[in-house]
Amino acid sequence: xxxxxxxxxxxxxxxxxxxxxxxxxxxxxxxxxxxxxxxxxxxxxxxxxxxxxxxxxxxxxxxxxxxxxxxxxxxxxxxxxxxxxxxxxxxxxxxxxxxxxxxxxxxxxxxxxxxxxxxxxxxxxxxxxxxxxxxxxxxxxxxxxxxxxxxxxxxxxxxxxxxxxxxxxxxxxxxxxxxxxxxxxxxxxxxxxxxxxxxxxxxxxxxxxxxxxxxxxxxxxxxxxxxxxxxxxxxxxxxxxxxxxxxxxxxxxxxxxxxxxxxxxxxxxxxxxxxxxxxxxxxxxxxxxxxxxxxxxxxxxxxxxxxxxxxxxxxxxxxxxxxxxxxxxxxxxxxxxxxxxxxxxxxxxxxxxxxxxxxxxxxxxxxxxxxxxxxxxxxxxxxxx
Numbered sequence: 001x002x003x004x005x006x007x008x009x010x011x012x013x014x015x016x017x018x019x020x021x022x023x024x025x026x027x028x029x030x031x032x033x034x035x036x037x038x039x040x041x042x043x044x045x046x047x048x049x050x051x052x053x054x055x056x057x058x059x060x061x062x063x064x065x066x067x068x069x070x071x072x073x074x075x076x077x078x079x080x081x082x083x084x085x086x087x088x089x090x091x092x093x094x095x096x097x098x099x100x101x102x103x104x105x106x107x108x109x110x111x112x113x114x115x116x117x118x119x120x121x122x123x124x125x126x127x128x129x130x131x132x133x134x135x136x137x138x139x140x141x142x143x144x145x146x147x148x149x150x151x152x153x154x155x156x157x158x159x160x161x162x163x164x165x166x167x168x169x170x171x172x173x174x175x176x177x178x179x180x181x182x183x184x185x186x187x188x189x190x191x192x193x194x195x196x197x198x199x200x201x202x203x204x205x206x207x208x209x210x211x212x213x214x215x216x217x218x219x220x221x222x223x224x225x226x227x228x229x230x231x232x233x234x235x236x237x238x239x240x241x242x243x244x245x246x247x248x249x250x251x252x253x254x255x256x257x258x259x260x261x262x263x264x265x266x267x268x269x270x271x272x273x274x275x276x277x278x279x280x281x282x283x284x285x286x287x288x289x290x291x292x293x294x295x296x297x298x299x300x301x302x303x304x305x306x307x308x309x310x311x312x313x314x315x316x317x318x319x320x321x322x323x324x325x326x327x328x329x330x331x332x333x334x335x336x337x338x339x340x341x342x343x344x345x346x347x348x349x350x351x352x353x354x355x356x357x358x359x360x361x362x363x364x365x366x367x368x369x370x371x372x373x374x375x376x377x378x379x380x381x382x383x384x385x
Contacts, residue, residue, distance in 0.1 A: 014158055014162070015158070018151075018154050018155055018158050021151075021154055022147070022150070022151035022154055022155075025147050025150050025151065026147035026151070029143060029144075029146055029147045029150075030147070032143060033140060033143055033144055036139075036140050036143065037136065037140065040078055040134075040136065040137060040140060041117075043075065043078060044075075044078060044080065044120060044132065044134045045120055047075050047078075047080070047132075048120045048122050048132045051082070051122060051132070052122050052123070052124060075093060075094065076094060077094060077137040077138065077139060078093075078094060078134055078135075078136075078137045079092075079093070079094045079095045079109065079113075079134060079135050079137070080092065080093040080094060080095075080132060080133070080134045081093075081095070081106060081109060081110050081113060081132075081133045081134075082122065082130050082131065082132045082133070083110070083130065083131050083133065084130055084131075085128075085129045085130065085131070089103075089106050089107075089110065090130060092106055092109075094137075095109055097109075109135075110133060112135060113133035113134060113135045114133060116135045116136070117133065117134055117135060119131040119132060119133045120132040120134075184226075184229045188222065188225070188226045188229070189226065192219065192222050192223055192226060195219045195222070196219055199212065199215055199216050199219055202215070217253075221253070224281055224284070227281050235360070236279040236281075236282055236360050237279060238277040238278055238279055238360075238361070239277065239278070239279070239280070240275055240276065240277045241275065241276075241278065241280070242273050242274055242275055243274040243275075243276055243278060243283070243308065243315060243317075243382075244268060244270075244273075244274055244308070245280070246278070246280050246283050246284050246287065247266060247268075247287060247306060247308065247317075248266065249284060250284045250287040250288055250291070251264045251266055251287075251291075251306070253288070254288060254291050254292075258295055259295070261298075261300060261301045261302065262295055262298055262301075262302050262303070262304060263302070263303045263304070264291075264303075264304050264306070265303060265304070265305045265306065266306050266308075267305060267306065267307040267308070268307070268308040268309070272310065274308055274310060274315055275384065276315045276382045276383075276384050277361070277384075278361055278382065279360065279361070282356045282360060282361075283356070283361070285352070285353075285356065286353045286356050286357060286380070287306075287319075289349045289350065289352065289353050290319045290353060290378055291304055291319065292349070293349065293350070294319065294321035294323060294376070295321075296323075297321055297323025297324050297325070297375075297376065298321055298322065298323040299323070299324065302321060302322050302323060303321070303322055304319070304320070304321050305318075305319070305320045305321075306318070306319050306320075307320070310384075313383060313384050314381050314382065314383055314384065315381070315382045315384060316379065316380070316381055317379070317380040317381075317382075318368060318377055318378070318379050318380075319377070319378045319380075320375060320376070320377040320378075321375050321376055322374065322375040323375050323376060324372065324373060325370045325371050325372040325373055325374055325375055325376055326367060326370040326372075326376050327370075327372065328370070331366075331367045331370070334350055334367070335350050335351055335353075335354040335365075336351060353365060357380055357382075361382060362383065363380060363381055363382040363383065364379075364380070364381045365378065365379070365380045365381075366378070366379055367379075
């Protein structure tokens with residue numbers, strides 16, 4: 001469990017860092033936007049004052065007129081429209097439009113400016129008042145969207161980094177899994193061969209045939225386990241066969257080696273053939289892993305129900321128990337390598353189950369329902385041929 005808390009902590013810190021960087025950038029850029037907005041307002045007010053003084057030619061010298069004209073010409077970025085008191089457009093600056101559609105373009109632009117900024121009154125004389133409308137420059141508009149773009153880039157970087165890290169980690173895990181599985185299969189080979197020879201020897205002796213038969217079943221079981229481990233890391237052969245055979249075989253094996261307090265129920269239509277491409281050795285491993293987990297979850301008397309049904313082009317297998325249940329917060333982490341609530345074991349069972357179903361059989365496995373103190377239902381879906 002400590003491994004998962006560390007992984008979650010790392011993911012949380014990564015996300016928190018992105019949020020803090022994005023928030024900091026947003027706050028700083030908003031501050032810059034406010035400052036620039038104030039400066040643009042002052043520039044427009046200065047521009048308006050220059051227009052007002054140019055109109056007052058009697059009190060303005062030629063030198064002042066030249067200076068004021070320079071102020072007006074230096075505004076090359078802030079869109080401006082000035083109107084009469086009645087709203088008639090008197091002129092414009094820094095607005096791109098088609099000359100044929102000038103009136104419509106300026107009217108639309110004026111409406112936008114009225115919504116964005118408070119106009120500046122140009123009192124030319126006691127009888128003449130004009131109004132100067134403006135909006136943010138392109139630079140200021142782009143700056144407003146900069147934090148969003150920057151935050152998007154930060155998130156993209158984190159996602160790419162996370163995916164690269166996860167891919168590298170999964171590849172490393174796969175190598176460990178394959179190596180461990182192959183070595184396990186190799187190590188089991190010699191003692192299994194010896195046990196098979198001993199079984200043949202026991203058959204020749206005067207020993208209870210039922211005892212020898214059970215020993216033979218367990219040796220055969222070891223052979224199957226070895227076969228399973230040898231298949232990890234390589235694409236298994238999938239045969240289009242009736243899934244009922246695997247289910248019945250697995251339940252029969254588990255019933256003889258489980259507590260009599262646990263009852264197994266197989267719910268399916270005996271007259272239906274549930275054909276689906278699968279590998280019997282690996283799929284039986286899935287059933288046994290899920291059922292053993294169910295047995296561990298049942299504290300006293302209990303029932304393990306396996307329901308097989310067919311819907312459209314999918315087979316649906318639900319495996320339910322009346323055990324202690326699983327918290328909703330663990331629905332996803334329960335399938336991760338290393339997750340276990342037991343004192344012993346490596347926590348690989350459900351991870352193997354997920355790998356076998358989703359990687360090898362191209363199916364899906366998930367917790368359909370679970371309630372603490374009442375039980376859990378795992379659902380497996382497989383696509384028929």
